[in-house]
Amino acid sequence: MTDDxxxxxxxxxxxxxxRAFSRLVDAHQQKVRGFLRxxxxxxxxxxxxxxxxxxxxxxxxxxxxxxxxxxxxVCGVGYRIARDARRSHARAGARDFTWLEEQDDVGAGAPLxxxxxxxxAMAALPDDQRAAVALCLSEGFxxxxxxxxxxxxxxxxxxxxxRGRERLLKMLEASDER
Amino acid sequence: MSAEDRLxxxxxxxxAPAKDMRFTLEVMRKAEAARFRAETGRRLLHGAAxxxxxxxxLAPLGVWAGDNADTAxxxxxxxxxxxAMLSLLRxxxxxxxxxx
Numbered sequence: 001m002t003d004d005x006x007x008x009x010x011x012x013x014x015x016x017x018x019r020a021f022s023r024l025v026d027a028h029q030q031k032v033r034g035f036l037r038x039x040x041x042x043x044x045x046x047x048x049x050x051x052x053x054x055x056x057x058x059x060x061x062x063x064x065x066x067x068x069x070x071x072x073x074v075c076g077v078g079y080r081i082a083r084d085a086r087r088s089h090a091r092a093g094a095r096d097f098t099w100l101e102e103q104d105d106v107g108a109g110a111p112l113x114x115x116x117x118x119x120x121a122m123a124a125l126p127d128d129q130r131a132a133v134a135l136c137l138s139e140g141f142x143x144x145x146x147x148x149x150x151x152x153x154x155x156x157x158x159x160x161x162x163r164g165r166e167r168l169l170k171m172l173e174a175s176d177e178r
Numbered sequence: 179m180s181a182e183d184r185l186x187x188x189x190x191x192x193x194a195p196a197k198d199m200r201f202t203l204e205v206m207r208k209a210e211a212a213r214f215r216a217e218t219g220r221r222l223l224h225g226a227a228x229x230x231x232x233x234x235x236l237a238p239l240g241v242w243a244g245d246n247a248d249t250a251x252x253x254x255x256x257x258x259x260x261x262a263m264l265s266l267l268r269x270x271x272x273x274x275x276x277x278x
Contacts (some may be wrong), residue, residue, distance in 0.1 A: 018206060025202045033201070034192065047201065054205040055212055094201045108185035118188040165185070172188075173181050 028071040038134035053078035076149040089103035132160035
């Protein structure tokens with residue numbers, strides 16, 4: 001979908017065109033769901049959170065200023081919902097990595113043991129660091145986009161990504177030694 | 179393979195499933211439900227505000243009717259008669275169906 005197509009769909013959706021909004025959901029659901037799976041850890045919760053993010057985005061579309069892409073904006077909405085839900089329900093302990101086992105190694109591009117080890121290591125990172133790593137190293141957002149999504153200064157995001165990566169690497173190496 | 183490469187591969191592995199039409203439909207269903215709830219809430223508030231205003235406006239009229247019962251009865255009967263006459267006139271002016 002080109003930027004022009006997206007801008008047209010956003011404008012139509014703002015006027016109440018449900019079909020235009022459903023096309024936006026269709027186009028961006030994978031990235032939003034992928035990010036929230038990495039951030040929340042629990043995939044069923046992550047899909048609920050992603051749906052909630054899109055519903056809120058639909059209700060508050062008038063506030064979308066177009067300074068970032070629509071996908072970045074929804075990821076930001078999802079991040080705040082997920083972070084608040086984790087704080088209020090202390091869901092950190094209830095993590096579920098079974099979705100990783102459903103992916104075949106060839107399709108995923110990495111062995112299951114490594115993906116499980118990294119998912120567990122991700123769970124141990126602080127929220128902001130995990131979100132920055134998930135956005136920049138997994139979902140392919142730039143540092144600037146991640147800064148806009150997370151509402152953090154660019155330097156903070158860069159440092160979260162670097163430190164998060166170092167910690168993941170250490171934990172992956174430690175898991176090999178066990 | 180180095181730990182760096184393994185980490186890059188594991189992080190780059192797709193986390194989201196394939197595009198799912200059911201996900202989109204579920205979002206739209208929830209969005210419509212949220213919109214309906216908001217609209218119902220707005221209508222309830224609107225109705226409550228109008229009812230409040232009506233009560234506030236009719237309260238002095240009730241007090242006056244209590245003090246002047248005969249006049250109030252005359253006025254109510256006259257208004258009822260006027261409404262009945264108007265209804266009759268409108269019924270007479272309405273065109274009759276062709277088949278009659």
